[in-house]
Every structure is written in structure tokens, then in C-alpha cells.
Amino acid sequence: MPTILEIYRHLGQEYCLDSWWPAQSPFEVAVGAFLTQNTNWHNVEKALANLREAEALDLALLADMPLAQLEQLIRPSGFFRQKAQRLQHFCRYVLDQHGGSLEDLLQRDLEQTRNELLTLSGIGPETADSILLYAGQRPSFVVDSYTRRFFGRLGLLTGTENYDDIRTLFMAEVNREVPLYQHYHALIVTHCKERCRKSPLCSACFFKDICDYATQAA
DNA sequence: GTCCCGACGT
């Protein structure tokens, strides 16, 4: 049975990726983290392009923008009413509680900051960790449905673990280095888009010889 | 019709 670390090395040999999350600022990462919830990235990019076009990709502007206008700008990313409300609430929170500075919010004690994020509407564990890791450059491992699927199929997860169980498992084994966590999550997402899909392409997969799912399917 | 870098209320 391979270890989490061995899987990382193997993925790193197969995919050539930079450390990822396409965004031009920490705030844009945070916005993307809200918008991409259960939504494919292509649609998120449309919404981000609308915001940029409107020169509204700014925390203070989003905080004060009429909700109906924000809804229309982010509409392509789906769930637009929920997301507009939650995103605006987040912006107002950062303005009111942290002087409008994401840095101020994200550079405190890691677990404490994470708990603070989790109290906000629309920020669950994955969104919190994405914001911490890619906007805050903090070593908080991101667990998503891809992570569960890939490591479940490999046989390294049983399917009964909750989010924090999996995060703790990865963080206990993988050195707490920001570029490493960013790269690992990027590799998992890429691998799951290209091979370990819902409907998997095991015959083209680098892990077919060691993966429970692939070996028992064969 | 299915899937997408989820979260929340019940």
C-alpha cells in the first residue's frame, strides 16, 4: 500500500504544473473560492471576467455594491443569489472586523483563523482551506471531492472519514510547507479531471497497478 | 441528461 507521500511524488513525476490557483490577487482567490463551489471553473472565469470588466474586483466595492448588481455580474457561476449574498457578507466582515485587509484576517494563528472563517456564511471547510492556502499562503491542506475519490479508490481512505479526519491525515504526513500543499492539491485536481474521473479512465492511469479500484475492475 | 475545485437547512 503506497503512502500519501509516495502518491505525491508519483503525481509530481507525471504532471508538470506550476503552483496553480489562477488569480492575480489574494482577493481574487477568495472570490474564486466562493464562486467555484459545486461549479466548474470555466463558469467561474466568466463571472470573474464580468467583475473585472466592471472594475468591481475589489473588496470595498463589492461590500457596497447593490446586491442585485453583484448577482448579475456573477450569474454565470451559478447559485448566484446565494453566492452574491455570502460574498458580500464576507467583504463586509473583512471591512468591519479587519479594516478591509485580507492579510490582517489571514495572517493570524492558523487554526484560529480557520475557525473564524468557518463561522462565516458560505465558508465551509474546503472554502476556508482554499482561502488560507492560496490567498493567505498558509499551510492548510485542502480536501475536496477529488481528494476523497482518488484516495478512496487507491484504498487509502475508507469513505467513513469526515473532512477534518482527512485534512489531519494529510497534514500529519506531509511537511507543512505552503508550496508543497499548493502543488499537491493542484496535482490531485488535475489527475481527477484527466483520469480519476467519476467515470474513470483506468487504462490510461499511472496508478492502475497499485489502485484498488483499477485492479479489482480488471 | 450529467457534471462541475460545496454549503446549509431540515
Next chain:
DNA sequence: ACGTCTGGAC
């Protein structure tokens, strides 16, 4: 555990 929120690409 399950329904809901929503749009767009395939």
C-alpha cells in the same frame, strides 16, 4: 441522510 441553491458546457 437528503433537498435545495443555479448556470453553462458537453
